[in-house]
Amino acid sequence: MPLELAKPTELAVPAFVFFVLVEMIYGWKTGRAKFEGKDAFTSLIMGLGSTVSGTLTAGLFFVLSYWIWDNFRVFDLGAGLWVFALAFVLDDFAYYWIHRFGHRMRWMWAAHVIHHSSQHYNLTTALRQTWTGQFTPGFLFKVPLFLMGIEPAIVFFVAGLNLIYQFWIHTEAIDRMPRWFEAVMNTPSHHRVHHANNPKYLDANYAGVFIIWDKMFGTYIPEDRNEPCRYGLVRDLGTFNPLRVATHEWVGIFKDMWHAKSWKHKALFLLAPPGWTPDGSRKTSDMIRAEWLARQSAVKSQGNEAAETPVVTQPAE
Secondary structure (H helix, E strand, C coil): CCCCCCCCHHHHHHHHHHHHHHHHHHHHHHHCCCCCCCHHHHHHHHHHHHCCCCHHHHHHHHHHHHHHHHCCCCCCCCCCHHHHHHHHHHHHHHHHHHHHHHHCCHHHHHHHHHHHHHCCHHHHCCCCCCCCHHHHHHHHHHHHHHHHHCCHHHHHHHHHHHHHHHHHHCCCCCCCHHHHHHHCCCHHHHHHHHHHHHHHHHCCCCCCCCCCHHHCCCCCCCCHHHHHHCCCCCCCCCCHHHHHHHHHHHHHHHHHHCCCCCCHHHHHHHHHHCCCCCCCCCCCCCHHHHHHHHHHHHHHHHHHHHHHHCCCCCCCC
């Protein structure tokens, strides 16, 4: 019989609502948290839709996960506390790669882009979740945990804890945590960078709980007080329509693949990074960052040249 465990995210819903209200009041009084009515409402609708779509497909993934675990696992690690701890760490490692591919593969970006579509950064943004994540290959990153012998129910449980942790880091109301905490854990400061559309910050800080993954794999960028974060997509949607928010990138992929002139290009419109085109007419995040770095380098060079140019003074007559 499958292990029966509570669903952490469902139990946490009242706390989510409470802290959203607290942040709204705090932001109203201090100005340190910004809300826009239509944007916040859209985020809440997206969160509700994500819950519904996840419920409709949960059974399929539950059965598939247990089929893999029953038939192909190397060990049976049981359900001791150490297994839960191990599963939490390994699931967060898997999340890092799911999240990274969610920005680097357009197929997965089509689902994840919803979470980045708000131009505001507050606790309602944490609830702005995809309706279509089950149509991407993200599930495959969890399979190694089942194969090594961690029961799927435990993986689903710790994944819920991971999402609960990530709720509180979606805020501007908290500046920096203690240095030791910032060094190991994901924090509002780290995650603000992840949500920013500044060229300097693009595709950084993919961590769920432990920021150490980003530091290990070269994707960590600290928040710079001289470079305030701007939120939203590089090219914002300009709509609060939940259906359009949920599907716009899928529609874009379909159109690009339909008009592509070769099967290779059709595949790349699905598998290459967002913004890829055969002729370079659109820009990927790498291209945007490279252009920004070139501008920064040019400005720095001009500044150095100006500093090195000797000041010529006319002799007094």
